Every structure is written in C-alpha cells, then in structure tokens.
Amino acid sequence: MTEKQQRRDLDGRTTLTWSQLPEIWRRRDNIHLLRGYRPLNESYTQCLASLFHIHNETVNIWTHLLGIPLFLLSGFHLWMIVSTQYSSSSNHDIVVFGCFFAGVTICLSLSTAFHTFSAHSKDAHDHFLLLDFMGILALIAGSWIPGIYYGFYCHSTASQIYWSMICTITTICAMVIAIPYCRTPAWKPFRTSMFITLGLSGIIPMTYAAYTFGIAQANLQMGWKYIILEGIFYLCGAVIYACRIPERWYPGKFDIVGASHQWFHVFVLMGAGAHLMGIVRAFRYNHHPFTRMCEHFWA
Template identity: 25%
Template structure:
C-alpha cells in the first residue's frame, strides 16, 4: 500500500493524467472526514478517484472489493431465482401430484414442466384447427407430442359452424386442464393464487443488493457521490425489509382482507419513514451507526407480530404456515447476527489493520444478508405451496 498524505493522487494536472499516473491506495488517517467510517480498517482506501478509474476498480484489490462483489453476486443469484421461479413454479394448484399433497416446487421439475407446457400448447394449436379447418379436415386433424404420441383434439363434428360450443381438452391424467370456447376464451378449474407478492420481494432483494454493490464501488469518487449513493443504499435496505413482509402478509391473511391491508400498509409506511429518515445528512454520521442499525432492525423485528398472528390462526391446521414460519425465524436469526456484527465492528475491532482486505465486519454483514434473504425466499415458496392447495 502506498503511503500518501492526501487523497488527490488521481486528480493532478493534465500532464500527470496523460502520463497515466496510477491511483494510489491510502491509509485511514489521510482520508477526508466524509470518508472516515471505520477506524479499525487502517489501509487500502480509494479516495476521490476519477469516475472511470473508480468503476474499473471493481477488478482491483482494495478494502471494498469483497463488499462490491459479494452483493453483486447476490444480485445475480436473485435474478436467477426470479427467472427460475417464473419458469418452474406453476401458476395455480392444478399441477399438484395428488389432491391431498402440496404442489411440487423442485428445480428438477423444470424439464418435466417444460414438456407438459409444450404438450398443452400443441393441444391448443390442434384445438384452434377445429375452428379454422373445414369439418372433414378438422375430424382428421391430430397433433403429435414430442415423443410421437397422438394428442386427441376432441373436435365435435359441428365445430366449424358453432361459435359458442365449449371444448374441454383432456390431460393425460383425465382431469380437465382447461376449457376453451369458440371465441378462444380459456378458463381454469380454479382461480390461480397471485404471485406478485413473491416477485415484489425478489425485486426488493435485487434492488437492495444492486444499490449496495454500486454504493461500495463508487462512493469514494466524491463527497456528493457518497451522499447520493448512501441514500440509495439505505433506500434499498428499506425496500428489502418492506417487500419481505408482502408474501407474509398477503398469503397468511389471504382470507381476511382487512388484516392483509393492515399489515401490508403498516410495513409500507414504515419503509417510507425509514427512507425519509435516511435523507437527513446527519443520519450518515459514524457515531450514529448504532442508530442506523436499530432503525432497520426494528423494521425487521416488527415482522414477529404477523408471524405470531399467522401461527395463532393456522399453526395447528396448516403445515405450510409452520414451515414458512421456520424459514422466517432462520431469516431473522441471520439478519440479527449480521446487524450485531455490523454494529460491533468485529473482528477488526479485536485486531485493527489485520482485516482490511478480507474478513471485516461489513463483508460478513453482506454474507448474512444474502443468506437471510435466501431463507426468506424459501419461506415464500412455502407460502405458494400452502395457498395453491388451501385456497379461501
């Protein structure tokens, strides 16, 4: 690490820039006040680097490298989870393996479900032919599945002349998969349970992880940049906490809209208040670190009330309510441990300067956040299993 007396190594004259003088990493004592946050991390700081070099420093070694990459990788993980969830998890409870069991939501079902969806699509195409082709051609038409098996279209003899006749497409199990009328309108056996609360949570998690990664990467560029990115970082944390409540409140109280609106409205208001408080410049002061941790911890801890209420209502009758509460308890424990490490600034407090690059509290905090967010995703999957079977 180069020892520098100031943090303007990259902001010299034009001649110095033309010579491609390297940006230097400096020590804690050389930092301006707005960059001083953790006195137990002694070195490897970037300070007021040009934006280009600041962004490219994502590929170099400094005391923020792992902070940037941990949440960037976490963002990519949750992006993949969002895509897989949209592709694999069925949109209603019709694909459960048995009437008394919950729907299968394993990633290994992706290929099986893709084939099933292809078969349904071929059935619909064959059905459309019943209305577009002449009666003789429609009677002879048939679709072939991917494995070469014939798919019956069940076309009635008067299909081409009837505009209101309903046709039921039978699945391989004999259950009605869909009902199509002559106008092309489809209805399912049961209304699907909406997925938006789970996807809202996944969106909130991705916003939190991405804004955190961006903040740790470019906040050293200037005091103004630090101010803006830190505000975005706090807003991302509030978004993660608030959207974490949406699957909990929506699915737990699906049968009681008043309670559902009460809990969802309350956490949304708390999230907005947290973002507003984060806009106050004094909120970023290092001495207010415990207050920042306490604010967001209280937001998260408020989730204990709807969880307890859910268990009181369904704990003895709905295994899904208990399973989701277990994942939520794990999430809370991971978040609480992460916040405790963040506020206490361990282990660097015990050995100042030895954890500058690897192992300091903020890096550990990031890992706990990702683990807790994933535990809550698993809770969301349990909610879908539960409510796809036990609808109101």
C-alpha cells in the same frame, strides 16, 4: 517504509492507509481498518475499473454484485413454476413474488453502486449512501409482502392491516433517512436500530398467525420457521456490523477480507435466501389441491 510503499495494496494499486485519509473520511470510515482505502478520484470510470482491483471495498462490492444474477435466475425459474405448476396460481402470485425479487435486486444493486462509487467524491458518497439505505428498506418491505400474502391467504382484512402497517413504518424510515444529518456516523446506532425495528415489526403478523393458526400451521402456510431463520441472519449481521466484529479485536488483520461489513453482506444474502425458501413453501401449500384452504385469494 516510504509513504509510496505504504500506499501499495495487494495487487500493487495505489491505495491509502487510515492515517492518509482526509479528516472528513476518518470520521466516516471504520477506524479498525488500517489500509486499502481508495483515494477520491472524481471519475466514475476509475470507480468501475476498481471492481477488478484489490482494496477494502472489493469483497463488499462482489458479495452483492454476484447476488444479483443469483436471485434473478432464481426468480425466472420460480416464475416458470408459479405460472404453470398449479391451476389455482394467478397473477397475484407473480406480483407478490415480484415484490420480493424487486426488493432484493434493488437492495443488492444499490449496495453494489454505493461501494463502487463511494470513492468518486464526497457528494457521490453521500448520494449513493442514501440510495443504499433506501435499498435496505426496499428489501425489508418487499420481503413482507409475500409473507403476509400467504400467511393470511384467506383473510383479507388481516392482510390489509399488516400490509398497511409495514408500508407506514417503511415510509417513516425513508423520511428519517432522507434527512442528511441522520446519515452521519453519529447516527449509525440509531439507523441500525431503526432497520432492526422495521424488520422486527414483522413479528406482529407472525405472532398473530402463530396464535390464530398454531405454529405448525403457520409454518406451512407462511413459511414461519424460515422467516425466523431470516430474522436470525439479519440480526446477526446487524450486530456484527454495528459492533465492528472482528476487526475491532484485531485492527489491521481484516482490512481486505473478513471485515464486519463483509459479513453483514453475507448475512443479508443468507437472510434473503431463507425468506425465499419460506415463501416458496407457503406458495406450494396454499395452492396444492390437497392442502389449500380456499379456492381464491381473499375468498
């Protein structure tokens, strides 16, 4: 087989095998993915055109690209409900739901941008990688804002404490990620641990809610069980991504479809969906005339 034939991917487009990558990219990419790499093109137009080509970033791009309109349409539908369903609903509800949908949209958009434009150049790769990491932080922080809001709907002090905690940890994570060295492959386990720590920091308000109100009540007023499900999805995705499963077991078999990063994307969507179900349940409980526990937020 000639080198040119080796560079042909499933749709006949020219791509690179692992051995053909420049040394700097071999240090960055997944050694278990053996083919389907786009060559550096230094053209944003070509990067956009690659949306419709088959390579080892195609699934990574489209899983999160399709998630954007899915969540935006869900947000519009819920905005109609939040605005009209209960007389007690207010702009506070729109703001906290907006924080969640903004976090999801930012995360999915920046992830899509990174996987689309990473083949432009080394500088573009590093720039969009930073944005991708910041998007993950936006998703986590944006998710906890409505969770804490409804979980402590009638307890302003607890809400303020936990919001401050989440914002502080998010800021620290953002500062660490902004350091170029911390975005290198050698720091991947640390980055993964940091994201997991930020996500798991929500265990503190969840534990307090379960202890104070009981799990059954916490489930009603903050979607407690859905948040647990969300955490399971995110943790599974992070472990699969960090351990390079399943491609580490079958190198070359999951180059185009089924690689760990693609599964990570799917678990992110599932986790965000679970969180959305939880805060919708919490919204309805805290505003339904028969179940709401106080007339106004922080009353």
